[in-house]
Amino acid sequence: MTETRPQTRIQKKNREAILDAALEVFSIEGFRGATLDQIATAAGLSKPNLLYYFASKEAIYTELLSKLLDTWLDPLRALDPNGDPINELIAYMRRKFEMSREFPRESRLFANEIVQGAPRIFDEITGPLKALVDETAALIQTWIDANRLAPIDPHHLIFSIWATTQHYADFDVQVRGILIPDGDSHLDAAEAFLVTLYTRTLTPVAH
Amino acid sequence: MTETRPQTRIQKKNREAILDAALEVFSIEGFRGATLDQIATAAGLSKPNLLYYFASKEAIYTELLSKLLDTWLDPLRALDPNGDPINELIAYMRRKFEMSREFPRESRLFANEIVQGAPRIFDEITGPLKALVDETAALIQTWIDANRLAPIDPHHLIFSIWATTQHYADFDVQVRGILIPDGDSHLDAAEAFLVTLYTRTLTPVAH
């Protein structure tokens, strides 16, 4: 007779519901501003029941952060050294922009964490993140040296791509308050703007 | 006999000490994360004494926010319609960057507030901020129409200037974790990068 382990199914479902609810709340309130009551309510569970699945508020938060970091770095890993430099970098920018569009809560969670000094994620920044960025910057530099990109500081180029794309998730309220868009149509204009910005910046000829 | 009002002097000094301490704490912890204990300690006062000068935690926070908003918008007001378009926009970008460099706490205070949905400043965004931005965007559009700037979306150009300059204040921990700079030398490289980015983007010829 096959063991179906229904408990595990329920456990998995509840853990996912909790993490999703926690993402919702933490991304808006930050770690200290969020309360277990808010998360429990959003997850459709009682507070003690929530603490049956996770040892503490901190445990929920750190699990969220570590699970997300990998996903967050995927667009950078997808850069192809053998592709066309401008296409590759524009495509990278588009992937980052797409993440701001589809996962604004995740973006705001990181923004909250980093603005507040990255107390729970600093090691990940100086470790795997720095390594990946340095590697990518070196690749960009080889493209520049081969005259396939206009000369530019690779590290700051990467920072500017982060800043401009994440802005539409992290500062969404401000953007909407100024543009007063109907729906998400302004994001198409934003993406077109960013393609122009980086195409003009990276194109090697005629500068 | 002249009334010197020494109390008022002390009051002013203490209020300023409190606001400075509050800026320090709120900019890192956000509104809910900050505690009156932290602010009182940083200001060198007792908690009840702090509440002698301000009615509540919220009163300190909102006074900080409203006092800062004006300063924060000054660089935008300084745009000269009669100046050279590219010079004016590069100079605006430099002024914004300078504010990130000199007032990173103020930048992070706003970042915290806006990332968390701008609950206490939304009216200022849709009111005076939007008005000023729309006005500036219209000015930029006239420059574009006169072929003095390369065609670009004025609103998103402004957003990108905000995003790229404030990034060095708001995400300072991440930038330093990746560059591991000695001191603030990396900010000079950042500024040079941004001048290049916007010069290439805005120059009307040869695109």
Added chain:
DNA sequence: GTCTATATAAGGATAGAC
């Protein structure tokens, strides 16, 4: 696994002496 009840601590704010 889920609940009610509760222990325990932290934080905002006030009372009242000096």
Added chain:
DNA sequence: GTCTATCCTTATATAGAC
């Protein structure tokens, strides 16, 4: 104006019944 002491609410976490 500044302090000590304290009230009261909120919030994290646990105990123990079911």
